[in-house]
Amino acid sequence: MMNRVTLRKTIISCALLAAALLLAIVSMSLIGSEPLPVRASLCAIASLGSTSCGLTRDQFDILFQIRVPRILLAAAVGGSLATAGAGYQALLRNPLAEPYLLGISNGAAVGTMTALVFFGANEWTRPVLAFTGALLATLAVYRLARGRAGSTPERLILAGVIVTTFLSSVIVFVTTLMDATRIRSFTFWLLGDLSGTSGALLPVAITVAIAGALILTLNARSLNLLMLGERDAFDLGVEVGRVRVVVFVVASLLVGSSVAASGSVGYVGLVVPHLARLSLGSDNRISIPAAALGGAVFVIVADTLARTIIAPRELPVGAITALIGAPLFIYLLKRA
């Protein structure tokens, strides 16, 4: 399937990015609102938490109960959103396709809010309804974008704007009905917030992120052909219908699980795949796994800023990703 040059390039770039991810996880574990001894922390991390290396009980808990799980969640969320973005961009042949801009994050947010309001106690309903919301929003955007003349990039973005604003109104409507005491936490969460890393959702988010990135990477060759146009891809033997379903379902799962865990973190799905394509080329076999790893690093760094710059107070990570993402995106657009 893959020629030797491409395979080699994929392996080298992914190995480098995986090393960067590992470095980000370890180094960002050393930064936080509570200072921890560096050497002992490194030693404890190297032992994967099996020995305390002289950390006090509290320091150990801060590191392994709070900081590391949050960093791992940041990695899962960043990887998921960047992979989903890369998937949508390839399938819809539109470099602006992004979960946040297409309203898919908002679909997942409406799902999560429904779960919180009606089934608050059952945590597992959050990712399930978030996934459902993301999938419905994806289908809505896709149907709206396909006019009689076929889908144009402008039409797709317009469809995304319509779905986004419509779902934003639904969110405003639901928050207005909610009692005042809960509104503050919801507004924070809607901007993307990783502080509520609850034990139950972390393994789900990590599993979905890894599985999603693998499945989309395995479909990358078909996506490459699809970028030539659906008819040409079909003529070249791509099962267009099947690939479309796979990408929609997997991307919705990725967006659903990350929104359920952290709210709507914007710009990750836009900026990271762009960077990946600019530096590694537009072959999806390289750019999708690279985006997955790069997205993880991006959100880890953004969240470290969010939890440290006004410590011990905190900012929503979505504000940081947008602050970094929007100017970066403008720069990329000008350069491209």
Next chain:
Amino acid sequence: MPARVDRVISLAPNLTEIVFAVGGGDRLVGRTSYCDYPPEAKSVTEVGDTLHPSLERVIALKPQVVLISTASQLEVFTQQLENQNIAVFVTDPHDLEGVFRSIDQIGEILGKKEQASTLVQSLRQRTNAVEQAVKQKPPVRVFYQLSAEPLYTAGHDSFVTDLMRRAGAISVTADIPGAWPKYSSESALASKPEAIILPTGGSMGTGNSKVAEALRQSPAVQQGRVYKIDDDHLVRPGPRAIDGLEEMARALHPDAFK
């Protein structure tokens, strides 16, 4: 401000409570959907909630004065009322003295100056009694958990921080800027509070009745010193804040009230 005020609208539950407590309940012609105390308040016309009052309905009720808490941040709204020649009274207490001041001022507006000062006097007496009772006790280091997920607490500008100090406690977040800051879980864990206060059970219902995950191993939890206090007594800077003060002091220093 008109000489005699017969028609007043309150846009916050604590202000509604103050209006009734100074004996001006019969002058209240409008209230928010959150204003549920005293029970008589519920028969007053609703004008929306604190953040989204209906300007049309407010104007249609022809109030002479509208009482606003800055927590509602209604600058444009305030401007519109002033354009209609409706007086606006804004209050934003950061401590118990500020609460007493707003009671006195609302009493003055409603021509109930004496009732207001009698009320403030009795509230001061109760406050002093609490402060006397806990004076000899070593202050307890307390974490105030406004919500668990995400973690919010009371900061420097919150009147609850003053209330805790008077109840014989030191809030571990007393110096954090802002009234209700979002707080780092790491710092919460590292602060090792001896007691945790959960405002819950009132308007909050069963919400906020569990300690945040980061505090599950704290000395407060290990020693069973997690105290649920009616949130309506703690988040509304009105007369019932003194109930909250007494409840906190009794919970934190039970032997001081034998």
